[in-house]
Amino acid sequence: MHAFSLEGKTILITGASSGIGRAMAVSCAEAGAVLIISGRNSDRLTETLHLLQGEGHSICKADLTKEDELAALVDFVPKLDGFVSNAGVVNPLMLQFVDKQDVEHVLSVNAVSAIHLTRLLLQEKKLKKDASVVFTSSINGNRCAYIGSTLYAASKAMLTGFMKAAALELAPKGIRVNSIEPGMIETELLKDGNISQEELDKDKQKYPLKRYGKPEEVAWAAVFLLSDATRWMTGSSLVLDGGYTLQ
Amino acid sequence: MEMNEFIKNFGDQFDDTDLSTFTPETRFRDLEEWSSLVALAVLNMVGKKYAIKLLPDEMKPTQTIQELYDLVLSKK
Numbered sequence: 268m269h270a271f272s273l274e275g276k277t278i279l280i281t282g283a284s285s286g287i288g289r290a291m292a293v294s295c296a297e298a299g300a301v302l303i304i305s306g307r308n309s310d311r312l313t314e315t316l317h318l319l320q321g322e323g324h325s326i327c328k329a330d331l332t333k334e335d336e337l338a339a340l341v342d343f344v345p346k347l348d349g350f351v352s353n354a355g356v357v358n359p360l361m362l363q364f365v366d367k368q369d370v371e372h373v374l375s376v377n378a379v380s381a382i383h384l385t386r387l388l389l390q391e392k393k394l395k396k397d398a399s400v401v402f403t404s405s406i407n408g409n410r411c412a413y414i415g416s417t418l419y420a421a422s423k424a425m426l427t428g429f430m431k432a433a434a435l436e437l438a439p440k441g442i443r444v445n446s447i448e449p450g451m452i453e454t455e456l457l458k459d460g461n462i463s464q465e466e467l468d469k470d471k472q473k474y475p476l477k478r479y480g481k482p483e484e485v486a487w488a489a490v491f492l493l494s495d496a497t498r499w500m501t502g503s504s505l506v507l508d509g510g511y512t513l514q
Numbered sequence: 515m516e517m518n519e520f521i522k523n524f525g526d527q528f529d530d531t532d533l534s535t536f537t538p539e540t541r542f543r544d545l546e547e548w549s550s551l552v553a554l555a556v557l558n559m560v561g562k563k564y565a566i567k568l569l570p571d572e573m574k575p576t577q578t579i580q581e582l583y584d585l586v587l588s589k590k
Contacts, residue, residue, distance in 0.1 A: 283523035361551075364558040415554055464552070 270496040275298035278493060279344050282354035283386065284311035287403060290482030291351055291489045296320045298490045303344050305329050305356070314400035327508070331380035332334040333508075339385045349493040351386060352381040353403045359415035359461050361460050370418060377422035382429050394442055400433070401492045402426045402446040402483070404504065409448055419434060423448075427504060433500035443501040445492045450508030451479040475510030515564065515590065520583050523563050527555040538580035560586055 278295055282288035284306030292304050296319040305327045306312045312326045320346060327343045331354055355377045359496040360369060376404075381402060388394050407413055408420030409427050425447060434444035451470065462470075471478055486506050506512060517538060524542070527531040531547045542548055553570070560568045566589045575581040 308533065359554065359557050359558075360561075361555055363555070364562050366562075414551060415558075463574065465574075466570065 271491065271494050272299050273349070273490060273494055275487070276300045276348035276493065277303070277490065278349035278351065279303045279305065279345065280349050280351045280353060281305045281329075281350075282297045282304075282403075284308045284314050287449070287452060287482045287485045288351075288353040288480045290486040291353060293318050293320075294483060294486035294490050295349075295351075296324065298494070300349070300493070303327055303347075305331075305340055314442075316392065318477055331384060337380065337383055337387065341384070341391050344388075344393055347388065347398055348395055349399045349401070349444040350385070350394065350508065351401045351403070351489050351493070355403065357416075357419055357461070360418065361415050362417050365418065370391055373418035374422050374425065378425040378429070378506060381426060385429075385433065387493060389437070389442075392436075394440075397498070397513075398443070399493045399497070400437075400442065400444040401489050402430050402444075404405070404430070404446040404448045404510050406448045406450050406506060406512050410506065410508075429501050430504070440500060443492075443498070445497070445500060445502065446504045447485060447488050448504050448506045449480055449485050450511045452476065452480050452485060453481055455504075465483075473511065473514075474508070475513060478509065480507060480509060515578075515583075515587060517583060521579060521585070523559050524556060524579055524582070527552050528557055536579060538578065539584065540579050541577050542579060542582075543577060556582075564590065566590060 273295055278300045280288055280292050283292045283304035290341045292302055296302055300321040303325050304312055304315055309328050315323060316326055327340050329340040331337055352421050405423040407416055408423035412420050430444050430446045437444060471494050485507060488507055521536045525536045528547050531545055557568050560566050564586055565588055576585055
């Protein structure tokens, strides 16, 4: 169906070197978009690029917490029909061990850099009229919380607040701003061993659908929000959590 | 890295268990106050005080403070 297609749209995806961001790039390309993918690791970005259908896609390596690299990314991209902000870190740390650097790092990577990138794209007029902006947020910090995630939760709630006010402010330009709030997703971030396999297996049972989400399941939601099918949707958060927050 | 200091840092993660309870032979998993929350605090303590990233699955086989100490030492 045409409304769900991304044919003819140029879209920037950050955090595209792995996990949810990579899956989003693959799904957006399948839906017909031309992509600019960004991330910190060139090799892994190139791997993502090789997975993309269609032609005309490009890579722009950038650490979004660095001002000059952020500016170079904004300079690199053409006028966009869509932008998905997806870069993020998870660092399970109890509040009693949090120091100033931890606060700055997590908020910077997960929220502040996304805010700066959005404002720069706007200020440099890189967002077309009727563009769609999508933030990958989380149920954590917005609908629920987890032990050891004070900073992550704070960063994701920050994104939601920003998304809502930006949606209101950009509506006269026809630019839509929405977010996705996934529950736990099977990605490398989970596989790095910070949470034991036993804990993960136990946690999955708390989900009514009895499993974690898959990166492509978040990607399909991003395609939906980037497409014309949601052209009357702005300031919304799409919860994708296998029913977790129903309980 | 020194055992007495490690024991103090370990014991600091408990609120109700007296510091004098802890010795290298203490089987910490048998303590009433031991929980997944304290376990996470211990992992964080090792990360912050000794700059070592210890994973939950690595810590799982350890039973005594001595075993945990040896594990941390082996990763230094």
